[in-house]
Amino acid sequence: MDTRPIGVFDSGLGGLTALRELARLMPEEDLVYFGDTGRVPYGGRSPQVITRYARQDVAFLRTFDPKAIVIACGTVSATALDALREENPIPIFGVVEPTARAAAHVTRNGRVGLIGTRASIRSGAYGRELGRLKPGVEVTARACPLLVSLVENGRFRPGDIVAETVVAEYLTPIKAAGVDALILGCTHYPLMRDIIGAFMGPGVTLVDAGEQCARWVKKQLEWDGLRNQRPGAGRHRFFVSDSAGDFSELATAFLGEDVRGGVEQIDITAY
Amino acid sequence: MDTRPIGVFDSGLGGLTALRELARLMPEEDLVYFGDTGRVPYGGRSPQVITRYARQDVAFLRTFDPKAIVIACGTVSATALDALREENPIPIFGVVEPTARAAAHVTRNGRVGLIGTRASIRSGAYGRELGRLKPGVEVTARACPLLVSLVENGRFRPGDIVAETVVAEYLTPIKAAGVDALILGCTHYPLMRDIIGAFMGPGVTLVDAGEQCARWVKKQLEWDGLRNQRPGAGRHRFFVSDSAGDFSELATAFLGEDVRGGVEQIDITAY
Numbered sequence: 001m002d003t004r005p006i007g008v009f010d011s012g013l014g015g016l017t018a019l020r021e022l023a024r025l026m027p028e029e030d031l032v033y034f035g036d037t038g039r040v041p042y043g044g045r046s047p048q049v050i051t052r053y054a055r056q057d058v059a060f061l062r063t064f065d066p067k068a069i070v071i072a073c074g075t076v077s078a079t080a081l082d083a084l085r086e087e088n089p090i091p092i093f094g095v096v097e098p099t100a101r102a103a104a105h106v107t108r109n110g111r112v113g114l115i116g117t118r119a120s121i122r123s124g125a126y127g128r129e130l131g132r133l134k135p136g137v138e139v140t141a142r143a144c145p146l147l148v149s150l151v152e153n154g155r156f157r158p159g160d161i162v163a164e165t166v167v168a169e170y171l172t173p174i175k176a177a178g179v180d181a182l183i184l185g186c187t188h189y190p191l192m193r194d195i196i197g198a199f200m201g202p203g204v205t206l207v208d209a210g211e212q213c214a215r216w217v218k219k220q221l222e223w224d225g226l227r228n229q230r231p232g233a234g235r236h237r238f239f240v241s242d243s244a245g246d247f248s249e250l251a252t253a254f255l256g257e258d259v260r261g262g263v264e265q266i267d268i269t270a271y
Numbered sequence: 272m273d274t275r276p277i278g279v280f281d282s283g284l285g286g287l288t289a290l291r292e293l294a295r296l297m298p299e300e301d302l303v304y305f306g307d308t309g310r311v312p313y314g315g316r317s318p319q320v321i322t323r324y325a326r327q328d329v330a331f332l333r334t335f336d337p338k339a340i341v342i343a344c345g346t347v348s349a350t351a352l353d354a355l356r357e358e359n360p361i362p363i364f365g366v367v368e369p370t371a372r373a374a375a376h377v378t379r380n381g382r383v384g385l386i387g388t389r390a391s392i393r394s395g396a397y398g399r400e401l402g403r404l405k406p407g408v409e410v411t412a413r414a415c416p417l418l419v420s421l422v423e424n425g426r427f428r429p430g431d432i433v434a435e436t437v438v439a440e441y442l443t444p445i446k447a448a449g450v451d452a453l454i455l456g457c458t459h460y461p462l463m464r465d466i467i468g469a470f471m472g473p474g475v476t477l478v479d480a481g482e483q484c485a486r487w488v489k490k491q492l493e494w495d496g497l498r499n500q501r502p503g504a505g506r507h508r509f510f511v512s513d514s515a516g517d518f519s520e521l522a523t524a525f526l527g528e529d530v531r532g533g534v535e536q537i538d539i540t541a542y
Contacts, residue, residue, distance in 0.1 A: 037316075038310075038316060038320050039309075039310055044423070044424070044517075045308075045309060045513050046513050046514035048514070049309050049512075049513050049514075145420075145424050146417075146420060146421070146424060146426075146433070149416075149417060149420040150417070152315070153315070153416050153417060155417075161436060161440070162417070162433070162436055162437050162440060165432060165433055165436050166433050169432070169433060241320075242316050242317050242320050243317035243319070243320075246315075269540055
């Protein structure tokens with residue numbers, strides 16, 4: 001039993017898809033979320049810059065003495081997981097391994113689609129993990145650099161013509177490849193789940209990085225005896241690196257939990 | 272006569288629209304360009320964060336002992352010009368005043384359209400300047416938060432369905448207001464000039480922040496006796512805060528000047 005909080009971070013809003021699932025699966029755990037809204041998006045940046053930003057994100061979360069840190073960001077998970085693990089003596093979980101595992105499990109025809117940021121796709125991390133778990137799997141990958149900007153601007157709902165046009169353009173070659181599973185390799189993408197699902201059709205299973213990661217974290221904490229068994233609801237705290245306003249509104253809408261007034265701004269460059 | 276360089280900065284690629292014009296109007300001047308590609312885009316961030324980033328951008332350029340600094344960024348010009356001027360004892364030029372001046376001059380019917388980033392529109396800076404120069408002018412303003420991301424991803428050419436869809440959505444209410452001049456209040460937008468012009472039609476004059484700013488800077492330097500009269504071509508240097516690769520390719524295509532191999536990466540947070 002360990003009552004310390006779990007730290008969770010992302011470049012912005014996307015990691016909330018993981019946080020929501022963590023809260024649902026482990027309602028008694030304290031969660032500390034950091035969204036690097038002053039430097040979002042990460043996905044078009046170089047591995048060096050992504051790693052530098054991620055180190056600061058982890059250093060900030062470690063000030064809360066967390067029992068584990070969840071990289072609720074496909075870009076950082078695909079780019080800097082090894083470096084962050086080497087440098088920090090606490091469990092650090094990324095989204096790539098659990099997501100690849102889930103995709104390897106659900107595909108029937110061995111054809112898996114993968115969408116992510118430019119940095120995630122360039123890293124090859126998801127493909128390597130899938131190849132290891134299911135040799136011979138055929139991965140059709142596509143970088144989708146505009147999706148994070150759309151989500152961060154609140155444009156992820158069905159009927160948004162721009163969001164639908166962008167999704168159709170990115171996914172057309174993946175649909176044409178005949179995949180039966182599609183990895184949403186960036187935690188921002190599940191916010192567009194309805195648009196993506198409508199385009200791909202009912203024959204394609206969407207594998208959600210945030211959701212898979214949350215299940216994986218729960219299992220790992222149980223194995224390691226790190227779960228908080230105390231009764232009652234855990235506390236959720238939210239921090240961002242730019243003003244709290246827009247984030248609070250979108251986070252409240254997305255989480256179905258009123259976080260307005262509870263989001264604090266910090267200077268991430270001080271960590 | 273002053274042979275020191277002119278410093279120019281933007282959040283990313285956009286300021287190149289001003290740099291290209293500065294180089295065309297004053298080919299003998301040395302120019303030092305900084306694009307903050309490690310933190311682009313600026314336009315959705317808060318005034319505090321924009322001002323903090325801009326201070327670092329100026330501090331970096333001042334290491335070259337420039338005779339003047341051009342804020343080739345609508346967001347910073349609209350948000351932080353006064354603060355930067357107070358803190359720095361060299362001429363600092365923004366894009367708002369020259370652009371508003373040009374729009375006030377070209378409009379015949381007194382109806383002016385304005386597009387910019389969320390921060391620029393929120394600031395009200397363009398509208399205040401227009402109202403001062405041409406009392407009674409009717410400004411129809413619209414924040415266009417996705418355009419910078421599109422441009423930074425190289426998606427600004429006619430035929431790009433996504434870019435055309437986004438532009439049509441943003442500009443429809445401005446076109447409906449019957450404007451005869453449209454301020455492109457962000458230096459990224461002139462890269463989309465063809466798409467924007469095609470949508471607005473031949474009756475609407477596009478006022479380009481980068482171009483107007485460059486003309487204004489030339490005039491001011493002449494009045495102040497700060498022009499470089501030495502014969503021969505000036506030197507152009509380029510710096511970015513993330514890896515040089517993508518920037519070099521897009522800058523080369525846009526400037527029609529091969530800058531590949533000549534772009535250096537720096538750590539802007541050290542300034």
